[in-house]
Amino acid sequence: MRIRQRLTLNAFLVAAVLIIATLFAVERRVVAHVYRTEPATTASEESLSAVRRDMVIVGILALVLGGVLARILTRPIARPIEELRDVARALASGNLACQPSLMATGEVGELADAFRRLAEQVDERGRALKAEEALLVALTESLNEGVIAVDARQQVVRINDRARQLLRIREPVPFPAEYLPRDRTLREALSAVLAGAEALPGEARVDDRTLSLTARPLPAGGAVLALYDLTPFRRLEAVRRDFVANVSHELRTPLTVIRGFVETLQDDDLPPALRRQFLGMAEGNVQRMQRIVDDLLDLSRIESGGWLPNPVELEVAALAEEVVSPMQASAFEKGVALRIDVALDARSIYSDPTAVRQILSNLTENALRHTLTGEIVVFSSAEDGGTWLGVRDTGIGISADHLPRIFERFYRADPSRSREAGGTGLGLAIVRHLAEAHGGKVKAESEPGVGTTIAVWLPLAHT
Secondary structure (H helix, E strand, C coil): CCHHHHHHHHHHHHHHHHHHHHHHHHHHHHHHHHHHHCCCCHHHHHHHHHHHHHHHHHHHHHHHHHHHHHHHHHHHHHHHHHHHHHHHHHHHCCCCCCCCCCCCCHHHHHHHHHHHHHHHHHHHHHHHHHHHHHHHHHHHHHCCCEEEEECCCCEEEEECHHHHHHHCCCCCCCEEHHHCCCCHHHHHHHHHHHCCCCCCCEEEEECCEEEEEEEEECCCCCEEEEEEECHHHHHHHHHHHHHHHHHHHHHHHHHHHHHHHHHHHCCCCCCHHHHHHHHHHHHHHHHHHHHHHHHHHHHHHHHCCCCCCCCEEEEHHHHHHHHHHHHHHHHHHHCEEEEEEECHHHCEEEECHHHHHHHHHHHHHHHHHCCCCEEEEEEEEEECCEEEEEEEECCCCCCCCCHHHCCCCCCCCCHHHHHHHCCCCCHHHHHHHHHHHCCCEEEEEEECCCEEEEEEEEECCCC
16 A cells, blocks of 8 residues: 555544544534433434434535545655655666655655765765776786686686686686686686685696686685786797707707717828818818808897898899809709799889898708709799799698698708708798798798799888
8 A cells, every 4th residue: 555545544544533523522412402401302302313414414524525635635745755765766776867856844855865865875886886897897808817706606707808718718707617627727726715725826728728827715705816828938938949959959960970070080091082071071061060050140130130121122033043043053963944933013022132032042942952853933923912932843842741830940841851951940930030020921832742832922012
């Protein structure tokens, strides 16, 4: 029952009681007065009956009138209370824009003012919380670390995009912590922190990623997990270890040969012809070591930024002829045709001349080492706002499992064959870094027994 109905009913009941009591008292007075002044006759009884009937009619009219007046008079009282009720419901549902319009005095007016202040404070605090939430989201999303918050019920209540990428999670929050990857280190750290124990930083392995893991408890229960991707650093460490091992191996081989020849040359009875042969072989290994050291210095200078390209307009055909001419004799001895194929729309490039010479020289020498018959073509073609400059051969080819790694330092698809041919294992790595220094890229296509194509894409203008 609404408050207006209750107030009307209460007023009506009070009015009815008062009217009934008043009529009852009046009726008794009238009867007593009639009996004192007149004897009990039929006329007096009829007079009393008429009086009682009039009193009932008056009482009913008074009740009806009282009910109407009660409803009218309770409306100003019930309306502000009903409005405050509606405002309270709106505030409870989150509609902070709803405020009482009542301007009154007394307790109801004070209550309305209190509701206004409450709505303003709640709205202000809500805006502050939203601002803090937006700031917290912006901070966590800007981190390079993955952040995961787990409550005491083992529900993930917050996870940033970086953590989703690292753990490959797509479920919307909240979701059970069981959905997290089942890495032992991660599970043990989460269980320890949720149990109130300390969890030491560790490393978790998720798919092909190595993640640094830190777990901390939350004051109200739960845990926060911080993840940092160590995969690039682990790869760099592996590359560094491989580099040291490869350099040591590449230098140890000629040093071992030279040492053996030196020990042999110490023999005074060694024939002069054999002595000259050993000295020549020792000189060849010294030159090989010198090439390895020179290539390492070039590669280090390019990678460290100590060398920057100085691009100029270059004619591809003239530059290719300059590189190819010294190798024509070696190609003729092997029975390999060495030619140049320059496209009409790729006759000039804008690049550093020294770098382009080194790129073409490395690619052509590499092709000549691994081509036993057929031809080697130095070519150029225009594509994607730049120029492809490369070498195509009909050599032994490279298998598909080796092809993605041929631009790594000291990587050899066939180590024994490459060393016999005199390669240092750094030529293609230098080619890749020179191309990238120009803002370009490299590609390699090959099929075993058919041939190999390695090319460098250089932009029209260096940026």
